[in-house]
Amino acid sequence: MEGLDEIPWGELRHNDGAACDVPALLRAVAGGHEAADALEELAGLLFHTGERICTAAAAATPFLVELAEDPDVTVRARIVSILAENASEAELIHDRCPVDPAWFSAWAAAVLELVRLLDDDDAGVRRATAYALAHAGPHTDAVLPALLARFSVEPDPVTRRDLVLTVARLTAYEPSDRLAALRDDPDPRIRLAATFGGGRTVSDPGTVIDATALEDVSSVDDPSEIVRAFAVHLIVAGGSASAHRDRLAGLLGDRTPLSQGMAQLTGDLAVWGLSWAGDRRAQAGLLDRLTDRWSSWPPDARRYDASSYGIDLPGLDELLARLDGWSDALLPAVRATLSRTWLSQVQIPLMRAPARWGPAAAPAVPELIRMLRIGARRWAATALGAIGPDAAPAVDHLRDLLRHDGAASGERPLWNDERVEIAWALWRVTGDGRDAVRVLTRVVEPLAEGRALPVMRTATRYLAGIGPPAAAAIPALRAALALDRRLAHHGGWRAFDEDRRQRDLARDALRRISP
Template sequence: MSDALAGIDDIDWAELEHAYGTAEDVPGMLRDLYRSEKAADAADDLLVHVYHQGGAVCSAAPAALPYVLRAAADPAIAPAVRRELLELGGSLAYTANTADPRFVTDAWPAVWDQAVSDLLPVLHDPAPTSRIAAADALAEARHRADEVIAALRARWLVEPDQESRTQLIDGVGSLVPHADPPCEDSLDWLRQLMQGAEPATRLAAVRALRRALPGEDDSAYARTVSEVLFGSEPATWKPGGGARKATVVWAIGLLGGDGASRAEAIRRLLTHVHPLVRAGALEAAADMLSRRRSAVTELLPEVARLLSDAEPDNRLFAARVLGMCGYAARPWADTLAAMVTDEGEPYLPAQSHAVWALSRLGDARCVPPLARRLAGERLGFSYHSVHADGWGTYELSLTEVGAGLGAHADVLLPPLRARLSAAPTLDERRALCQLLESWGAAAAPAIPELIDLLDTDAAVWALDALAAIGPVAAEAVPESRLRALLDAPPEGQPFAPRCLALAYGRLTEDREPALELLLPKLGEPYGQGNPATLLGELGSAGAPYAARLRELLPVHEEGWLPLRVAEALWKITGRADEVVPVLVRAIAPFAERGGAYRAITETVKLLAEIGAPAAPAEPVLKAFLDADERSVPHGTWRSVPEDDELCAAARAALLAISDDGLHELQPPR
């Protein structure tokens, strides 16, 4: 150990930094790597402090890396710790290759060059986990690509471990773009592997070729992947054995942008005998549906077949996909309706998703089961909405399920009011208030329960709901009580004064408290959205503030601020000519590049309100509708609903701009 740590005390660690400040604690972490009872925690600490979350290579990294790699090469240290240390080195190298150069310390390149020399012998380490991690790290040695490629290929010839072999192939694919020409020899080697007999090797070669030749497609890729998926057992597709959902998703992803091949593969795998293969195909289907509108007709019928799958989680996932697709799932409404009882679907999460899917369809058969849930202990829906990437089947929120059911308030209100009166937690009270708020005037019978909450920690959400109900609620609540609430908002809720003042103004039309509180923030770089919204609510009475709004209008080219400021200015002045160009500029980039978020959809809705004077937006609105690729962020359960909402807003805007536009509109695909 003494040789491995030689010179560690000669480094002025106090002058170096990691993610949490001075690096004075790094020597202790490095020493702890040689203490068996502390080694795992020390490796974790180094990862958290020196690498953190990537994006930068701190000054402590080049000082620590030689000691990290010495420990990683020490056979006396546990294999899992050694692998984590090698992964730390690879992660730092990846960051150095991909981060803004400003955030990579100048000392890194020389230290990494020496590290590459230290890593090459680890390709021959007795532990497969170390060989795998070393190959992965060496894939970042772009400045010595030719040398490392030769080492990876040489090791491949004698490597007995299948996972290590696939990692070596990956490394070659990653480094080929950085090799000095010619690199045809390595490309030919990968193509030969793609034509081999071992399924895992063939798929790894396809992935490596895609990395080696980014942007270039080859029909041989799709042919190879299809041959593997439909000519071999799932356990052979990736090292490790066994059919795994993630492996299926990964393998389908190797088909790249070939939509037809991908759809065909998904359809066939949805009928696979193994439930985990079907699960992977379901996830791949959801992802493809989140990206392409045409995938609805290509995939949804096959997904719907899995509503009767023997595996409960597959039934759940299929119901969620159908619900995600909204009205496109109408042909399977009867099947979903049969799943909303214990007799029709014994698995509660799948049953809950069927209720949600029916609510997305506007099918009244979701109402009785939701009323039963509200009246019982087994709600089956969460009190918070989850906004996350990926395809986790977390619980849907009560608001997601019930927000569109205001027309059925007569059935849902009795159990909801009883539940609200007895709700033991703030989370539950908040969720029930938010549901009532979404129903607007239809929630009026719940006014007494909402008034009771004005003296609780749920006052903010109760007042929001009362404001949404409208005049009948304003008549029911003494103004003195509301003013007392403004003077003494709930403790521990820093947002409460702002929210209460805004809701109070909407309920009573007395906006002075909100103006007094929010107008000072109008000129600040943050917090301008709410003041602008408030001024818009004033209508023509907001004229004294029009000049200030005009100053703010060009501050940002996209996002919430131009929307809120333009909306306020239009509502105050009635002049569309000064706001429409700003709104069009804010949404136009998203018609080309996608990724439209909530503010973009709300901007399109505002253009619909403006009507005919919004005619300059027509080309952008039509571009949103004409694309097959969805214009919103991909890869989440919200992608399809958000895209449907954006398209509906665009159609409404075009219709509002011109009756002639009606003939050019296309129904949702």
């Protein structure tokens, strides 16, 4: 590590302050039984998720690359992985968070050095290098030939898969003859990687599913389990679950994690697929998940950009929204969870299910009334409104909340979004618009002065739904439409969009209130 002591480390910064301790940690990584611990300590100091790329990171990068190239260093694959993670983070945050300008030139030099590790004797190092080179960015033209050359001779199947995914990422997942040809590769890993790599151009993801991909294996670390998880996800996400019901049913008890550190299991994918296919063999597993007896289903969905493919599950409310035909079987579990004495993160998406199921969710009215009392007013009111007249036992509770503004028992006042949902629920349940129109009109009145909030669009839509009984809102809506200013809460392009939406809703409300 020539030149290590010539760098003014005391003038550079890492996550804990001055970087004076970096040289000693780099030397500890270079040799000795404490290399792994030293590397993790160094990673914690140099790399920070989501906030910045510090000045010491750029200075340390060439030395980390040198260590990764040294066959006597015992943690080379991990070094390359850490460099890759930092490169990925810099890509994500460079336009909104501090990134040391020296980082980009340091990473550019590192990329050209790391290419040589594609031919390393250690398969772990080669895999980490493939991952790192996926972030080559402007140096793609220099990296692609080396990736393709390595693929032609690479014996390790997992590394071959990673090479395909890296090529796909560097070519922006565009249609490619190379990837198209690999969809017929005899190795299911390569077929899957090629399918994901060309994900936006593949019309039938089911073409990569075969018995090998779904083969039961015992080792969590076996690459075939990764293949299996991706294959099952493709079956379900690609809309082919109905054609593979029996094969999915055989995986309902599969407790293999989808990836390291994830609570979700391959069996969760099978439950999802069979549920949306209307196959009642999924009900037992689904009930287990609703009552937290087996695994942790994500309450809310994750989102990815169009170029990414993640083995994700729908959020709990998204899963249940399409299962209104099963409400009779699922409601007991939903009600049991809503009856818990504390408000948990799983209860809110469970309240969204009755909101989608409508009158079929009427047996859950007692639990929804309870949720009104313990603070989940908005979601409980939305569900009660969707149920309609069958939610009559909730009327007194809804009226009390509106008339006392939620503070009758010393609780906090209602928020506007809660007022709006409670008012709409009261109208939907009773057909009596007096309290509802009073509240909704008060919410939209600031529009007449040019003050707009997102909740006002919801209130305007509900006033339209009430129709002629909502005549009290006419002056405010007309005044808002007459204003020569945008009815928007946010700026930029959203100001134009919000203004159009609010004005369209106001016009529709006026037409329906006074036909």
